[in-house]
Amino acid sequence: xxxxxxxxxxxxxxxxxxxxxxxxxxxxxxxxxxxxxxxxxxxxxxxxxxxxxxxxxxxxxxxxxxxxxxxxxxxxxxxxxxxxxxxxxxxxxxxxxxxxxxxxxxxxxxxxxxxxxxxxxxxxxxxxxxxxxxxxxxxxxxxxxxxxxxxxxxxxxxxxxxxxxxxxxxxxxxxxxxxxxxxxxxxxxxxxxxxxxxxxxxxxxxxxxxxxxxxxxxxxxxxxxxxxxxxxxxxxxxxxxxxxxxxxxxxxxxxxxxxxxxxxxxxxxxxxxxxxxxxxxxxxxxxxxxxxxxxxxxxxxxxxxxxxxxxxxxxxxxxxxxxxxxxxxxxxxxxxxxxxxxxxxxxxxxxxxxxxxxxxxxxxxxxxxxxxxxxxxxxxxxxxxxxx
Numbered sequence: 001x002x003x004x005x006x007x008x009x010x011x012x013x014x015x016x017x018x019x020x021x022x023x024x025x026x027x028x029x030x031x032x033x034x035x036x037x038x039x040x041x042x043x044x045x046x047x048x049x050x051x052x053x054x055x056x057x058x059x060x061x062x063x064x065x066x067x068x069x070x071x072x073x074x075x076x077x078x079x080x081x082x083x084x085x086x087x088x089x090x091x092x093x094x095x096x097x098x099x100x101x102x103x104x105x106x107x108x109x110x111x112x113x114x115x116x117x118x119x120x121x122x123x124x125x126x127x128x129x130x131x132x133x134x135x136x137x138x139x140x141x142x143x144x145x146x147x148x149x150x151x152x153x154x155x156x157x158x159x160x161x162x163x164x165x166x167x168x169x170x171x172x173x174x175x176x177x178x179x180x181x182x183x184x185x186x187x188x189x190x191x192x193x194x195x196x197x198x199x200x201x202x203x204x205x206x207x208x209x210x211x212x213x214x215x216x217x218x219x220x221x222x223x224x225x226x227x228x229x230x231x232x233x234x235x236x237x238x239x240x241x242x243x244x245x246x247x248x249x250x251x252x253x254x255x256x257x258x259x260x261x262x263x264x265x266x267x268x269x270x271x272x273x274x275x276x277x278x279x280x281x282x283x284x285x286x287x288x289x290x291x292x293x294x295x296x297x298x299x300x301x302x303x304x305x306x307x308x309x310x311x312x313x314x315x316x317x318x319x320x321x322x323x324x325x326x327x328x329x330x331x332x333x334x335x336x337x338x339x340x341x342x343x344x345x346x347x348x349x350x351x352x353x354x355x356x357x358x359x360x361x362x363x364x365x366x367x368x369x370x371x372x373x374x375x376x377x378x379x380x381x382x383x384x385x386x387x388x
Contacts, residue, residue: 004078013064014076015057024081025049048139052146053079055112059105059150060086063162066104070097090319093177099169102162106154109147116144158188160216181224188217235317236310238349239331239339245270246279248298255284255297266328268337269301275330275337277301307332308341317341 004016025046032045057077063086064074075087092098120126120141127138155163164184171180192213199206244258246267255267259281269277279301287293287300306320306329317329321343331339 013074016078018080020081021079051143055147056084059108060084062104062108066101095169095172102165105162106151109150113144113147116140158191158213159220164188178224181221185217185221189214233314235308235312235314235331238314239341240345241339243340246297250297251294253293268330277303278305
């Protein structure tokens with residue numbers, strides 16, 4: 001994630017802190033200083049937030065390690081002002097696996113709260129709940145209650161909270177996965193509407209949470225619907241077989257001509273009939289802005305880029321595109337570039353496929369089969385497969 005700084009790597013998982021998290025710490029410090037006008041309470045307030053987010057990191061490690069037990073790795077964990085974000089390679093496909101992965105995070109907070117509770121009880125340091133607050137009260141007791149709050153908040157049955165995933169996993173045991181997702185997403189958006197309504201009359205922060213839940217639920221539902229439409233489709237079915245390529249020795253000005261005269265935004269860079277890089281539109285624009293219009297493509301291209309084979313399921317290609325910065329995936333067969341898949345043409349393919357599917361089901365079988373093949377805009381024959 002952009003604007004993130006790496007804190008370290010633990011258990012093979014990189015942990016990052018987003019720049020906005022520093023703003024949160026600054027806001028907490030300022031709030032405590034304005035209230036107490038003293039350094040000790042201010043440092044205690046910042047320490048409490050750091051302790052709380054340590055618990056958040058442990059919560060995310062609960063998800064990550066549970067997923068690892070099912071063969072699913074975690075790319076990284078990022079600290080944000082609204083909590084933590086663990087990027088799993090994929091969501092578990094089996095309901096039982098998703099259930100355990102979703103519950104593992106809150107379970108960590110339950111263990112932390114229980115351990116603190118036992119310590120406070122045995123040491124006799126419990127204070128009356130009435131004396132507790134966001135900015136005052138016994139430090140460890142506040143951390144204990146904060147962990148209990150994290151459990152309750154994350155178990156709200158709404159995406160992207162853990163409770164939404166638990167709900168989907170339970171529903172998916174009784175029905176088709178896409179339908180379970182739609183129901184869980186609808187419930188989540190209902191919860192978001194309720195939070196937003198209450199926030200208008202009570203705490204404006206609830207409105208922010210409602211927006212976060214609503215968007216998360218919509219994105220989760222859209223992603224699963226997309227995967228459902230893909231079905232058994234392969235990359236070959238949706239790839240664009242007509243495209244332009246560049247050589248590492250070409251100047252960026254050549255790429256500019258292709259962009260202005262065609263449909264492509266990203267270009268495979270081919271040398272001796274082998275794809276050696278990808279020139280992304282964003283990188284090209286950045287280079288042009290720095291006055292490097294005559295720089296070679298080889299100096300601007302990216303050598304680390306996703307590649308797919310024609311027989312690969314389109315769903316896995318979609319996941320790779322969604323998780324990477326690239327908007328184009330070259331399709332390579334036996335070392336030879338045979339096509340491209342872009343987010344735009346993949347979206348169009350799925351829209352057309354869904355429309356044809358609806359037409360077929362609505363025509364009582366009169367439409368038996370239609371083939372869909374994607375091509376770029378018509379190009380002169382000599383330009384369609386330009387191999388340097």
